Structure formats: C-alpha cells, structure tokens
Amino acid sequence: MLKNDLLLRALAGESLTRPPVWMMRQAGRYLPDFMKLKAKYDFFTRCQTPELATEITVMPIDQIGTDAAILFSDILVIPQAMDIAVEMKDGVGPWLPNPIRAAKDVANVVVPDVTDRLHYVFEAIKQTKKVLDNRVPLIGFAGSPWTILCYAVQGQGSKNFDLAKSFCFSQPEAAHQLLQKITDTTIAYLKQKVAAGVDVVQLFDSWGGMLGEDDYQTFSWQYMQQIIDALKSKTKVIAFAKGCWFALPIMARSGVHALGIDWTCSARNARYLSGGQLTLQGNFDPARLLSPIPEIEKLARKMIDDFGVQNYIANLGHGILPNVPVDHAKAFVNAIKSYNS
Numbered sequence: 001m002l003k004n005d006l007l008l009r010a011l012a013g014e015s016l017t018r019p020p021v022w023m024m025r026q027a028g029r030y031l032p033d034f035m036k037l038k039a040k041y042d043f044f045t046r047c048q049t050p051e052l053a054t055e056i057t058v059m060p061i062d063q064i065g066t067d068a069a070i071l072f073s074d075i076l077v078i079p080q081a082m083d084i085a086v087e088m089k090d091g092v093g094p095w096l097p098n099p100i101r102a103a104k105d106v107a108n109v110v111v112p113d114v115t116d117r118l119h120y121v122f123e124a125i126k127q128t129k130k131v132l133d134n135r136v137p138l139i140g141f142a143g144s145p146w147t148i149l150c151y152a153v154q155g156q157g158s159k160n161f162d163l164a165k166s167f168c169f170s171q172p173e174a175a176h177q178l179l180q181k182i183t184d185t186t187i188a189y190l191k192q193k194v195a196a197g198v199d200v201v202q203l204f205d206s207w208g209g210m211l212g213e214d215d216y217q218t219f220s221w222q223y224m225q226q227i228i229d230a231l232k233s234k235t236k237v238i239a240f241a242k243g244c245w246f247a248l249p250i251m252a253r254s255g256v257h258a259l260g261i262d263w264t265c266s267a268r269n270a271r272y273l274s275g276g277q278l279t280l281q282g283n284f285d286p287a288r289l290l291s292p293i294p295e296i297e298k299l300a301r302k303m304i305d306d307f308g309v310q311n312y313i314a315n316l317g318h319g320i321l322p323n324v325p326v327d328h329a330k331a332f333v334n335a336i337k338s339y340n341s
Ligand code: CP3
Pocket: 023, 024, 025, 026, 027, 028, 029, 038, 042, 043, 070, 071, 072, 073, 074, 075, 076, 088, 092, 093, 094, 141, 143, 157, 204, 206, 318, 319
C-alpha cells in the first residue's frame, strides 16, 4: 500500500484537504546532484542504465518532497526503438540524423517488440519501485504520436515544426501510417510500463498547440484517444496537451482521468471547457519559479484558490526550467503542501 496516495485519490475524484503536487520534468534539469551525473554520463546512458534512471527519479522525492515520482527517461526512446535514430546533442537537444520525409521512410519504420527493445525502461521501473518503497506513486509517460512525429520528421526541435506540418498536409496517407505505427508501439509500451509497476501514465502532447482545432483532431487527438481507450481500464491516465485549450471539451469526454493545463488557460476557462467535473492538473508558469520566494508562495496559493482543492493536482504548466534555484522549487511545493494547514 502507498504511504502517500494523494495523487491517486485526486485522480479518483476523492475529497482531499489539499491537492497533491509534482512538477513536470522534475527528475533532472535543475538539481545539482543531477548536474553531476549529467557531466559524467551522456543522456542515453542515463536513460538506459536502470541504476542511474532510478537514482535520478528518486532525487526530487528525497530533495524536494513532491507527492509523486516521474520516471527518468524520454519520449524519444520510442522513435529510437522504432529504428529511427535519435541523438542528444549538447546545445541543440534532440537530433535525428535520418528524418522521415517520404512514404518510403515510413515503410522502414518498425513496430518493435517493446519488451526486447525497451527492456531497460521496465527494469528501471522495477528498481525505482523498490527504492521508493511505496513512499509515493510512480508516473510513467509517453509522448503523443503527433509530438513524436514532429521530431521524427523535423529532425530536431523547432519553433513551428514547419516540416512536420508540411509532411502531414502534403502526404497525409504516409503521415497517418506513421502516426498509427507510433500509436501501436506506444500502446504496447505503456501496457508494459503498467505491468512493470507504474501507478499512473501521462501523455505529453507538447506540440499539439502547433495545430488548428480540426487538424488537431485529425493528426493528434484521434491517436491520443486510441491510447487512452487501450490504457484507461488498466491504470490512471493524464493527458497534457500544451496550447490545446480549444480541445478541452473533447478531451474531457475521452475517458481520461485528468487533463493537464498550461498557464495560458485560466483555471476558470479550464473548468468551464472541461465541464467542471474532471480532475485538472497545472498550471503554474514555470518562469514564475524565478520570482522571489514570497511571490511564488502567494501565486501558488492563488492557483489553488482558483482551481479549488477538489479534482485538482498542483503542477507547473510545462516543464521546470534548468535555471530554477532549488529553494524556489521547494518553496512552490511547500506552499501547496501547507495549504489549509
Ligand atoms: O519529468 C521528468 O523529469 C522525467 C524525465 C523526462 C525527460 N524528458 C528527461 C530529459 C521527461 C518526462 C521528458 C519528456 C520530454 N522529452 C518531452 C515532453 C515534455 C516537454 O517538456 O514538453 C519532450 C518534448 C522531450 C524531448 C526532449 N528531450 C527535448 C526537447 C530535450 C532537450 C531539451 C530539454 O532539456 O528539454 C530532451 C532532453 C532531455 N530529456 C533532458 C532531460 C533531463 C536534458 C538533456 C540531458 O539531461 O542531457
């Protein structure tokens, strides 16, 4: 039994005295102990070595005191397992030397046996569960098929993912074939993550907001819905689609257990658009963690006032920034934990 099951209770819609809190991208990025490991081991070595992934996953639980752990890994292990090469370049970020640009490239993409290709992830989950010793739930995650396509086609990060969009709009058949292959791989992967011990899964649609409402439905949401349908009876599912406030009504009817909200959508709009009943997660502007501590505490309390304590998970509206001082992250988490006490 979990000693701290606040996250699971918020996802079940139970009545709580304060919301659970965790921070997207909390494992790594800003913690000095993480920086030391980063200097010693390259990115995919950290992902592929279960002992290192475990150590990084547990760091924010020991050092910041969040109510949930998120496994240290990356959304790009999926394209890698599908035989799309992915590198992580210093100062550039993800770098895919052979991006997908045509139907023949899609034909070479495999739907792998995930238990073989991604065994290191499932091993990391098992080791992390042991070290966590039921202190807090463990979140597993995957990127949305659309967000994975963005990297697979563009070949690197981008301000507008113009090549990814042009691929979808000029070669829709090939795009849908690729999206379906990513969806099938992701479903098998997340099912195995649940079997290995994660308590919750989150889908990151980081680049959903690049699409207009109709294209979002066509190129992103229909695939997210397949993943939710396949997972919702096996675990709790959180969907976070950055910049996609317009899709909240349809997302809220999908069977998902919670929706992530970014800071550009107010609590009031998010509650209204999602129908008022569903658990929502978010939406502190990550850059606001650079404000003076008293301001962070005030804004964190206001965020709970705005969303309400019930059906709510306190979080950032996107990943924590690398330059956030540790005491600022702690102040945010502690302000949430001391709400109502
Ligand atoms: O939440 C966590 O801390 C768990 C680990 C995690 C990482 N990536 C580790 C990582 C998670 C949940 C992700 C998800 C991820 N990866 C997303 C979705 C969330 C989001 O931020 O929108 C995306 C789009 C990626 C792709 C990716 N991986 C990018 C764009 C980069 C480079 C820049 C950066 O730091 O985000 C990465 C590399 C990456 N993934 C790092 C970490 C800690 C930094 C590189 C390093 O440590 O060497």
